Amino acid sequence: MASLEERLSALFDGECEAAEAASITQAYSSNPDLQAAWVHYELLGESLRHGRLDPAVGSRTDFVAGVMAAIQPVVITQSPAAVSDLPSGLKPALTPDTTREPAANDAVFRWKMVAGLASMAAVATLVWQVAVAPAPGAGAQLALQSSPAGSQAPVFQAVVTERGVMLRDPQLDELMAAHRQYGGMSALQMPAGFLRNATYDIQQR
């Protein structure tokens, strides 16, 4: 039986049957070695295509490990200052490294964290960033919900999937599904978008 990496290599080369593709993509999600190998194949492809390699990228053989180490969890604060800041601008909500006071309760959310290559690499660098602040007017209710014992906010569900434990927001998942169903208003929908939307995994509702 070929090793996992050999099978991934076959997938990359388009020499892989459907059933094999399924099992490899499932293994990929939970296997950092396979993820690094995919990145390597893409890098290799880019260097062959363009005859050069971005030196910054090429030297980062342990890029994946480096990015994972550098990713900091997003800490949520419930200070009134954060609430009043929001209406004036969106930047605080969108910047993950905005300085915030640590919350008294356990309010660290990590929906999902992924590392990849930047720039020349053909594999996405994906960081799931959840920058959260209490909605105006919901502060009091939130305080009641967030106990010092550090329970997760009721909105999120820890779901055990074949990809491991993930924090999912069912409300957002539902909107995402609706966007894929009705929001694909694109000239690329027929050539590829529809196939993409039909392939994506959706949470059972």
Place this chain on the structure above:
Amino acid sequence: MSFAYLSKFFFGVGALTLSLLTSTGWAQDASKTTTPAQQQEPGIRGWLERLHEAARRRAYVGTFIVSNGTEMAASKIWHVCDGTQQLERIETLTGQRRTTLRRNDEVMTFIPESKVVMKERRDSLRLFPDLLQAPGQQIEAFYTARTGPVERVAGFDATVVDFIPKDNLRYGYRIWSEKNTGLVVKLQTRDLEGKVLEQVAFTELQLDAPVRLEVLARQMDNTAGYQLVRPEQRKTTPEAEGWRMTKDVTGFQSMSCHLRSDANGSKSPSVQWVFSDGLASVSLFLETFDPKRHTKERAVSDGATHSLSRRVGEHWVTALGEVPPETLGLFVQALERTR
């Protein structure tokens, strides 16, 4: 170890060493060679027509992978057409078992686990070429097409073409179009720095496969053992729902607006308002603010798709789309209630 794997390993080591030692000058020389395709640039409209034409004319079977980092999903695809209609079957190979059957804009989604089949018509599949002809929808104002070299994908030679955004409100796309048929064999969504946010690609492809149209048609019409559900899509207008945009987000036009059947059972319906610039779409989900459900304003990223949720007066808005987060911010800021 297979020969292919070994040869890739050694070739990879050699190629990487060579490329690292190569000077920039050599790379520049290599990029000066032009292919005949580059000398006659079809333009973005020409390319989009070619990509669409391929799906209308050729049958194929393949394995399709969608990836955005460490998350991957795969499906098996059968596609057939007879010049007037297209039939397609997409069977998920990962995650929830699901078979989607499409005949032009009619879509049936079979979910074996719950024995439910959803039947609906998708507006988004009827758009082209009207999408490009709609007044004000000048896709060339926002994207440029640039043809690149020929590369090999899933065993086929494909021309690389970039759809490059002209501003920073949208993402770019790199498309590998099979040389003879024009079929999209690979597509990447890229940000302004060229970073790949999402990729879809055939990993296995058989062109002109002997897929029989009547076989797919029969599968589509066979709902035995399944409960048929027709999701309601009640069309409406933003004005009727009491919303307007105080300012256009450059390039994006309102495409559709409908009421959503609320899965939460809440009495006030929510609205989905869809915008597009021709290639990227944004959905604005508008509902009445509910403190029990709407507890946290947040910005979330998932590959090429971003979302932004916040309270706007007595309503809760979630903007979601394959655009930079800042663009979603512009949508939310421009939203206004009219009553």
